[in-house]
Amino acid sequence: MRNLDVVIVGAGPAGIGMAMELGKIPGLEFGVLESDRIGESFRRWPKQTRLITPSFYSNPFGLADLNTIDSTTSPATFAGAEHLSGDQYADYLELVAENAELPIVCGCKVLEVTPGPDGGFHLITELGELFTEFLIWGCGEYQFPKLNPFPGxxxxxxxxxxxxxxxxxxxxxxxxxxxxxxxxxxxxxxxxxxxxxxxxxxxxxxxxxxxxxxxxxxxxxxxxxxxxxxxxxxxxxxxxxxxxxxxxxxxxxxxxxxxxxxxxxxxxxxxGTGFLNGGGARQIKDLWMWNDEDHIMLSDADESVMTSGLFLIGPQVRHDQRIYCFIYKFRQRFARIASEVAQRLQLDTEWLEGSENGVWGPFGNSDCCEGCEC
Ligand SMILES: Cc1cc2nc3c(=O)[nH]c(=O)nc-3n(C[C@H](O)[C@H](O)[C@H](O)COP(=O)(O)OP(=O)(O)OC[C@H]3O[C@@H](n4cnc5c(N)ncnc54)[C@H](O)[C@@H]3O)c2cc1C
Missing domain, CATH: 3.50.50.60 (FAD/NAD(P)-binding domain)
Incomplete structure (x- = not known):
């Protein structure tokens, strides 16, 4: 059984983007577990479906491409397209992961998660067992459709x-x-x-x-x-x-x-009736607290208010009226989580862009943009 500091579950844009951020922390031992392939949900989109958010290479002027998951790359440049298909976007994710040599294990579904008595998590996966101090859940929603909205x-x-x-x-x-x-x-x-x-x-x-x-x-x-x-x-x-x-x-x-x-x-x-509230987070539904509207309750650092050390990334993240269901929204949370994890493991956080003024990471911080003049 292996021991890691952090395991990310899911290699969609949330999991890959989060891994890019964790990769900046010197000394951190982490891995990404993916049940199928990198960008699997995008590979499963209908062939004619395109990203609705446009891509444009605006990164050098401080406005990262809306669909990028790290501030130096651009799906627009990669695919030469404004509205990428699912396959094009999955190819982009694969290339980002490959260039950064991210530690990803594909074909490794996480089957069971048990919080340890003294913290951390014991994971049972299709390829064996492992223990991690922190668990970051990024299983998306596309593979969890709302199949029973009404009888019939x-x-x-x-x-x-x-x-x-x-x-x-x-x-x-x-x-x-x-x-x-x-x-x-x-x-x-x-x-x-x-x-x-x-x-x-x-x-x-x-x-x-x-x-x-x-x-x-x-x-x-x-x-x-x-x-x-x-x-x-x-x-x-x-x-x-x-x-x-x-x-x-x-x-x-x-x-x-x-x-x-x-x-x-x-x-x-x-x-066209949408996806389950909580999506793939329902696989470990007892480790989250759900509010009256069936959404997951999170701390300021996107940690489960029920299970210490468990974080949520991706489109299910919500804070009050803020819904982070697009890539350009939920990517703003990666650096916040990375910083939290690094601090708790007493690792260096100097790598964090903008940490001195409370702006988390390269994509800014939507917390401070709600009604303020930043
Ligand atoms: C048709 C459609 C179009 C969309 N268009 C846009 C758009 O244009 N722009 C935008 O910003 N957003 C768009 N979205 C929103 C979309 O939800 C997100 O952009 C994105 O897919 C979420 O990324 P994710 O990494 O959280 O989830 P996913 O991309 O779904 O990745 C989750 C990964 O987790 C893996 N997984 C699941 N369970 C396990 C397990 N137990 N063990 C291991 N791995 C597991 C899955 O195989 C998958 O690869 C769209 C959504 C849909 C449905």
Missing amino acids: ANLCVHYAQVENWQILESSSYIVIGGYESGLDSAINLIKLGHKVRLLVRKATWDQSDINDPSQVLSPYTRERLREMESNDLLEIIFDANVREVTRQGDNSYRVHAADGRYWDVEQAPIL
């Missing part, structure tokens, strides 16, 4: 289960959900010449009162939707609060709304 949802196909829109052959579809994944499904199906009836509760693209970009449809998707709006293949049904999906004989499905309306379709309806 098991008859549908979730967005996260579609590898390629091209393999769908029916002429018309129902898509349930009016946010990013629902719209992405509808847009890609229409591009391929299919008819789509899109069932939405409200127009998420028309909410000028919301400031947080995580809560409104991205400009990228709004633009794509605008191009589709006059297309006869798209029909948007508003105020559709779907309550149930049932089978109608062998060849058809019926989607029922709360107000009594219903729609029939031959092909299994497509769910």
Whole structure:
């Protein structure tokens, strides 16, 4: 059994970005465990899906590419693209990891985590056991879709289960959900010449009162939707609060709304209903405290308020009204965690950019940008 100072679980942008930051701490022994491949979630995206946040090489002027996970690289430069595909972004992550010689073990799923009686964590993995003082959990959300939002949802196909829109052959579809994944499904199906009836509760693209970009449809998707709006293949049904999906004989499905309306379709309806709150953190759900809205409660340093030494990285991180669900948001937290770990292990923290003025790491600190004049 090996002993490490820190183990990161998950090699998506959160895990790789966090490892880049830990790599700056002299003397720290750490490793990254990944159940499949680096960037696995991105490899599983539908082939036509693109990052909604644009990439642009603006790093030398102090504004790092929105999708980079370390301040010296740029997915835009790497791929020569503004909106990368899942494969392009996974390739970018692989290259960053390879160049930095990060200690990553792929094909090593963490199966069980047990906090030790005197601190630290005992991990059982597919490849053996190990002990770590600190555990940083970055298992994302894409591989943990919300499959049962209403009765009969098991008859549908979730967005996260579609590898390629091209393999769908029916002429018309129902898509349930009016946010990013629902719209992405509808847009890609229409591009391929299919008819789509899109069932939405409200127009998420028309909410000028919301400031947080995580809560409104991205400009990228709004633009794509605008191009589709006059297309006869798209029909948007508003105020559709779907309550149930049932089978109608062998060849058809019926989607029922709360107000009594219903729609029939031959092909299994497509769910754009999102991902589980907490996503992959649910694999160790008893080690977190969950609030009334089913989100994980964290300390200022993103540590579980329930389990000392356990930290959360990635899109599930939330602090009050701040939702860190984009790469450009959650990367701001890596240096905060790295600093916390280094201090507790009594290791040097001079490497930390901006540590003297409380600004954590190369991506700044969103804590101090909420309403202040920094
Ligand atoms: C379709 C879609 C489009 C998106 N577009 C954008 C965008 O344009 N810009 C943006 O900023 N964000 C976007 N997001 C948000 C997205 O969640 C994050 O950007 C990103 O994927 C989160 O990174 P992560 O490293 O936390 O998770 P992931 O990329 O999911 O990585 C988690 C890793 O953990 C591994 N893992 C899981 N369980 C275990 C285990 N038990 N043991 C070992 N390994 C494990 C998985 O295999 C995976 O590789 C999008 C999300 C979706 C679903």
